[in-house]
Amino acid sequence: xxxxxxxxxxxxxxxxxxxxxxxxxxxxxxxxxxxxxxxxxxxxxxxxxxxxxxxxxxxxxxxxxxxxxxxxxxxxxxxxxxxxxxxxxxxxxxxxxxxxxxxxxxxxxxxxxxxxxxxxxxxxxxxxxxxxxxxxxxxxxxxxxxxxxxxxxxxxxxxxxxxxxxxxxxxxxxxxxxxxxxxxxxxxxxxxxxxxxxxxxxxxxxxxxxxxxxxxxxxxxxxxxxxxxxxxxxx
Numbered sequence: 218x219x220x221x222x223x224x225x226x227x228x229x230x231x232x233x234x235x236x237x238x239x240x241x242x243x244x245x246x247x248x249x250x251x252x253x254x255x256x257x258x259x260x261x262x263x264x265x266x267x268x269x270x271x272x273x274x275x276x277x278x279x280x281x282x283x284x285x286x287x288x289x290x291x292x293x294x295x296x297x298x299x300x301x302x303x304x305x306x307x308x309x310x311x312x313x314x315x316x317x318x319x320x321x322x323x324x325x326x327x328x329x330x331x332x333x334x335x336x337x338x339x340x341x342x343x344x345x346x347x348x349x350x351x352x353x354x355x356x357x358x359x360x361x362x363x364x365x366x367x368x369x370x371x372x373x374x375x376x377x378x379x380x381x382x383x384x385x386x387x388x389x390x391x392x393x394x395x396x397x398x399x400x401x402x403x404x405x406x407x408x409x410x411x412x413x414x415x416x417x418x419x420x421x422x423x424x425x426x427x428x429x430x431x432x433x434x435x436x437x438x439x440x441x442x443x444x445x446x447x448x449x450x451x452x
Contacts, residue, residue, distance in 0.1 A: 270286070351367075
């Protein structure tokens with residue numbers, strides 16, 4: 218699904234250029250659950266932004282589902298991002314005065330899903346994260362854990378091929394964080410590709426594989442033989 222070769226990203230400011238990525242290479246297959254870890258400044262957020270079409274690399278090759286990002290216009294990138302990608306962020310990014318239903322509906326407003334089918338898609342996504350009883354509750358009245366579950370429902374509603382999760386448990390207590398990881402783990406078991414950025418080792422261990430970045434390069438890329446389960450144990 219994802220193939221990056223010698224990926225580089227350089228930012229320019231008034232003083233000197235900053236190399237956020239210095240030549241990153243790896244592949245991610247359809248159906249994998251991959252965690253990306255690294256200290257602050259390692260390049261993990263920059264990498265996630267490029268993988269999710271929110272930014273373009275300065276050099277190297279990025280191929281998504283067989284097509285190079287260099288061969289796509291910004292409009293094409295936006296179309297693929299809305300159709301094939303779902304996003305879950307640490308800060309939830311919900312509109313607090315809109316209901317759960319209205320927040321989850323937002324990606325559908327930019328999709329090809331006919332209005333007549335939206336209600337079914339929204340209800341299915343909200344039910345999948347266990348919030349069917351909150352469908353018409355304003356997002357601002359929900360707990361942090363509930364807000365993140367709404368964010369997952371919003372990511373799911375377009376039926377994406379890959380879900381990008383950027384520190385999805387960072388603003389949650391341990392119980393709520395575990396509930397969020399249980400949902401992501403369940404989505405992976407049903408065939409979704411999950412790419413997770415986290416600094417928390419316990420969260421990363423839900424994945425099948427951990428890619429560690431340091432100073433803009435891949436420090437290690439290892440399969441996980443003992444994944445963390447929803448009860449907190451390694452299996």
